[in-house]
Amino acid sequence: MRNIIQTLFLVAALSLGNTLTAQADEFTKEDLDIWQKEFMAVVAVGRTAFTDPNLGTNGVVCAQCHPNGANTHPETYPKFQKQIGRVITLPEMINWCIRNPLEGKPMALDDPKMVAMQAYITHERRNVKLAPGKH
Amino acid sequence: MSIINRRTLLKTGGTFVAGACLPLTNIRLAFADQSQDFTFAYISDSHIQHIKGTKFVRNWDQGLKRAVAEANLMSPKPDFVMYGGDLAQLGTREELDHGFEIMSALKHKTHYVMGEHDYYADLGEYWSSQVGKQYYSFDHKGVHIIVLNSILTDDHWTHERWANGTERMGVMAGLDDPRGSPFMVGAAQRKWLANDLKDISKDTPIIVFSHSPLQKLFKNWNFWTDDAELVQAILQPFDSVTVFYGHVHQIQYNQIGNITFHSVMATAWPWPYPESYAQAENHMPHLTVPINRADPFFERDATGWQYVDINSGKATVKFSLTENEPRTVSYDAKRGHPVDTKYVSRSKPPQNHY
Numbered sequence: 001m002r003n004i005i006q007t008l009f010l011v012a013a014l015s016l017g018n019t020l021t022a023q024a025d026e027f028t029k030e031d032l033d034i035w036q037k038e039f040m041a042v043v044a045v046g047r048t049a050f051t052d053p054n055l056g057t058n059g060v061v062c063a064q065c066h067p068n069g070a071n072t073h074p075e076t077y078p079k080f081q082k083q084i085g086r087v088i089t090l091p092e093m094i095n096w097c098i099r100n101p102l103e104g105k106p107m108a109l110d111d112p113k114m115v116a117m118q119a120y121i122t123h124e125r126r127n128v129k130l131a132p133g134k135h
Numbered sequence: 136m137s138i139i140n141r142r143t144l145l146k147t148g149g150t151f152v153a154g155a156c157l158p159l160t161n162i163r164l165a166f167a168d169q170s171q172d173f174t175f176a177y178i179s180d181s182h183i184q185h186i187k188g189t190k191f192v193r194n195w196d197q198g199l200k201r202a203v204a205e206a207n208l209m210s211p212k213p214d215f216v217m218y219g220g221d222l223a224q225l226g227t228r229e230e231l232d233h234g235f236e237i238m239s240a241l242k243h244k245t246h247y248v249m250g251e252h253d254y255y256a257d258l259g260e261y262w263s264s265q266v267g268k269q270y271y272s273f274d275h276k277g278v279h280i281i282v283l284n285s286i287l288t289d290d291h292w293t294h295e296r297w298a299n300g301t302e303r304m305g306v307m308a309g310l311d312d313p314r315g316s317p318f319m320v321g322a323a324q325r326k327w328l329a330n331d332l333k334d335i336s337k338d339t340p341i342i343v344f345s346h347s348p349l350q351k352l353f354k355n356w357n358f359w360t361d362d363a364e365l366v367q368a369i370l371q372p373f374d375s376v377t378v379f380y381g382h383v384h385q386i387q388y389n390q391i392g393n394i395t396f397h398s399v400m401a402t403a404w405p406w407p408y409p410e411s412y413a414q415a416e417n418h419m420p421h422l423t424v425p426i427n428r429a430d431p432f433f434e435r436d437a438t439g440w441q442y443v444d445i446n447s448g449k450a451t452v453k454f455s456l457t458e459n460e461p462r463t464v465s466y467d468a469k470r471g472h473p474v475d476t477k478y479v480s481r482s483k484p485p486q487n488h489y
Contacts, residue, residue, distance in 0.1 A: 019186075051309060051312075057186075058184070058186050058190075058192050059184060059192070060184065060192055064182075065429075065431075066407070067310040067356050068355070068356075068412045070407040070412040071428055071429070072395065073411075074430075082430070083431070100431070101194060101404075101431070124413075124414065126413070134397070
C-alpha cells in the first residue's frame, strides 16, 4: 500500500514537472555546454592515461606508438582481431596493448580510466566514418 | 619477406645477403667508374629505454640487436654504417651507454647522427663525449658526405622554459606534445654548411644525413625542419643531392629540384602516416607509396634497417623489414625522382591489410 502511494506521488510529480519545464529532448545551450565540458574533462583524463609511464610496468606509454591516438582506428571496432581469435571491442584491444608492449596488468572494461582512454581515442578520430569490422 | 624466408636469411647468412646486395640500379652513368660505387648500412631510431637498474625495455633492445646482427652478415661488407639518431629514448647516460654497447658489436666503421632523444636531456653533452662532433663532413669514393644536427630549436625554448633537462627531454620526447618546438638546423650550422660546400665542384654528388626531414611534411609530429627551405637553397645548386633522414619511423621519399629525399625505418616501433590523424593538415609527398599499418601482434612489424647502394652518386635504398616484405626505393633517371621498384604508385598498394 505504501509503495502504491509512493508511486502515485511520483507519477503526479513527473506530470507536474512536464507541465512546468521543457520536454526531455529539448536541450538548452547550457545543457550542451555542461555535457561537452563533462566529456572533454574525461577526454583529458584519457590523454593523461595515454601518456602515463605508470600505466604499464616498463615506462612505455601508449602515445609512443600512437601519437594523437593515431593508428588505433576505433571506427573499425568491434572487429575480428587475429591475435585474439575473435571479434572484440576497442577496450579489449587496449588491454592487449597494456599487457604486451606496456608489460602491464589489464584493466576492468568499465574502469573509469578505460572509459576515459576510449573517450580520448575516439575524440582524436572524430568525424571519421564508422567502418565496423574493417581490415 | 615471410618469417620463413627471414629465418633462411639468418641461417644462410652471408650468401643470401650477398645475393640481395648485387647492384640493382638502372642509373649507372656510362662513363662512371664502378670502383666509385659503394654500399653502406643504415640503422636508426632504436629508442633504447631504461626501466631501472640493469633493466631496459626488451622490445626496443631486440630491434637494435637484430639490425646489428644482420648488418654484420652483409657480404660484401658495407663501406660504413650510419646510425640515424634517437639511440636513446630519454637521453640518459644509462640509455646511451646501453645503446653504444649494443652498437659496439658492429664489425664496420660507424658514423652517428644526433637525434632529439639523444640531445635534450643535457644538450648533447654525453653523446658528444662518446661520439664526437654533432655536425661534420667527409669524402668517400668521390661523394661528399655531410652530417647535420637538425634537431635544434630556438634558444628561449631550449634554455628558459624548463626546470631542468629531464623535464625538457620529457616534453620533446612526446611526438604529439603541443608544448614541443619545431626542429631547425640553425644559422650557425647553415653558415658552416655553406662554407663546407664552397670549394666543392657542382658535379660532385652530395649526400646529407640529418635526423629530421630537411623538408616540411607534418608539423604536428615534427616531421618538419623549420629552416628547411634555407638549407635546401644551399644544396640546390649541386647537380645531385641525396638527403637521408630518420625520425619518422616509416618509408617516405620525395624529390624537390635536385634534392632526393629518403627516410629510413626505426628498429624500435613504427609510426602511423600523418594522414591517419584526421584533425591536422599534412604535406606528405605524393610520390611516397606508404607501407601497411602495423599489426601489433608482431612485435617487430614495420620495423627494420636498410642498406643503400650508391651508384654514380644516386641511391638505391633497400629496406630490410623483419616482419614485412622487403622494399626497394631507387632513383629513376627517366622520371627524375625516386620510385619504389615494385609499388610504383598508390594504385598498387604494398599490402591490403588494414
